[in-house]
Amino acid sequence: MARIYNFSAGPAVLPEEVLKEAAEEMLDYKGSGMSVMEMSHRSKVYENILNEAEADLRELMNIPDNYKVLFLQGGASSQFAMIPMNLMKNRVADFIVTGQWAKKAYQEAKIYGTANKIASSEDKTFSYIPDCSDLPISENADYVYICENNTIYGTKFKTLPNTKGKTLVADISSCFLSEPVDVTKYGLLYGGVQKNVGPAGVAIVIIREDLITEDTLPGTPTMFKYKIHADNGSLYNTPPAYGIYICGKVFKWLKKLGGLEAMKEINEKKAAVLYNYLDESKLFKGTVVKEDRSLMNVPFVTGDEELDAKFVKEAKAAGFENLKGHRTVGGMRASIYNAMPIAGVEKLVEFMKEFEAKNL
Numbered sequence: 001m002a003r004i005y006n007f008s009a010g011p012a013v014l015p016e017e018v019l020k021e022a023a024e025e026m027l028d029y030k031g032s033g034m035s036v037m038e039m040s041h042r043s044k045v046y047e048n049i050l051n052e053a054e055a056d057l058r059e060l061m062n063i064p065d066n067y068k069v070l071f072l073q074g075g076a077s078s079q080f081a082m083i084p085m086n087l088m089k090n091r092v093a094d095f096i097v098t099g100q101w102a103k104k105a106y107q108e109a110k111i112y113g114t115a116n117k118i119a120s121s122e123d124k125t126f127s128y129i130p131d132c133s134d135l136p137i138s139e140n141a142d143y144v145y146i147c148e149n150n151t152i153y154g155t156k157f158k159t160l161p162n163t164k165g166k167t168l169v170a171d172i173s174s175c176f177l178s179e180p181v182d183v184t185k186y187g188l189l190y191g192g193v194q195k196n197v198g199p200a201g202v203a204i205v206i207i208r209e210d211l212i213t214e215d216t217l218p219g220t221p222t223m224f225k226y227k228i229h230a231d232n233g234s235l236y237n238t239p240p241a242y243g244i245y246i247c248g249k250v251f252k253w254l255k256k257l258g259g260l261e262a263m264k265e266i267n268e269k270k271a272a273v274l275y276n277y278l279d280e281s282k283l284f285k286g287t288v289v290k291e292d293r294s295l296m297n298v299p300f301v302t303g304d305e306e307l308d309a310k311f312v313k314e315a316k317a318a319g320f321e322n323l324k325g326h327r328t329v330g331g332m333r334a335s336i337y338n339a340m341p342i343a344g345v346e347k348l349v350e351f352m353k354e355f356e357a358k359n360l
């Protein structure tokens with residue numbers, strides 16, 4: 001068996017320990033005589049899996065009791081619609097557009113009401129996070145929306161925007177569980193899990209209880225109402241059962257590691273290996289302003305498209321997969337999520353140094 005270093009932006013690398021455990025339990029989950037894939041989502045065994053997953057996530061993120069945790073389907077993209085359908089009481093929301101995913105959420109919200117772009121970093125190809133200390137927040141805004149970590153461009157909000165008292169809604173898909181977070185600062189946080197938490201197919205929504213109401217926009221499908229999922233403990237319909245089981249294992253892996261403080265330390269150390277090299281390299285250069293750099297997604301370029309392509313090709317042959325930048329931006333991107341071992345980044349940097357020596 002040869003596992004390669006997988007720098008994919010998502011679906012992405014998962015902890016080897018988790019995969020091994022899942023493999024061991026594949027045919028017979030804890031004496032149930034069946035795989036988790038095969039069991040009723042209403043069985044006692046599965047109830048335990050779901051409840052433990054929620055309890056462990058609550059512990060890891062220190063989620064207060066007045067927040068609900070919902071395990072949903074439809075990816076992060078369904079939330080682009082579900083959020084306005086449930087939260088846009090005045091039909092107004094403010095958006096800080098820092099990349100493609102924030103832009104998509106902003107465009108989707110326009111279907112349901114007035115979406116105001118109150119800040120953007122598009123003028124410089126989303127290579128920075130705008131100053132959000134004193135934005136023109138709309139007086140009647142139902143919420144202010146951000147994408148906290150920009151998977152494609154490799155930026156991250158290091159300080160949350162000043163929403164002037166309005167509810168903050170954040171897409172945390174690509175920084176989920178990468179460092180501690182103060183849940184009380186948000187009305188709603190959500191993410192697709194396929195980057196840092198588990199297999200594609202699960203979206204986790206953490207929402208303050210007062211935002212869960214019957215009062216959704218007319219025409220909101222039942223499946224798109226937070227209340228129906230909250231009232232039914234994520235079991236209104238069949239949940240993405242196997243995916244949640246894997247998420248639960250990742251939560252336990254994180255707890256064993258020492259929780260999110262410990263994870264943050266590892267992630268900072270790991271990202272520094274790559275960023276420090278990018279800062280000194282004469283061939284490669286990072287594309288993001290230093291103070292806004294993501295710990296999870298690291299885009300870089302040589303400045304020469306042909307050389308970029310050569311690098312991606314040679315890196316792949318050497319066992320470093322998925323280093324090609326997003327199709328909309330080109331260049332390279334190394335996604336170094338929680339489960340990427342530090343050795344993977346160290347070896348990548350070694351390889352980059354060799355490439356630099358040969359191609360400068």
Ligand code: PMP
Binds near residue numbers: 101147173
């Ligand atoms: N938000 C962010 C920050 C993302 O990176 C992605 C996917 N890469 C999405 C949303 C969309 O997620 P999904 O494919 O689960 O709809």
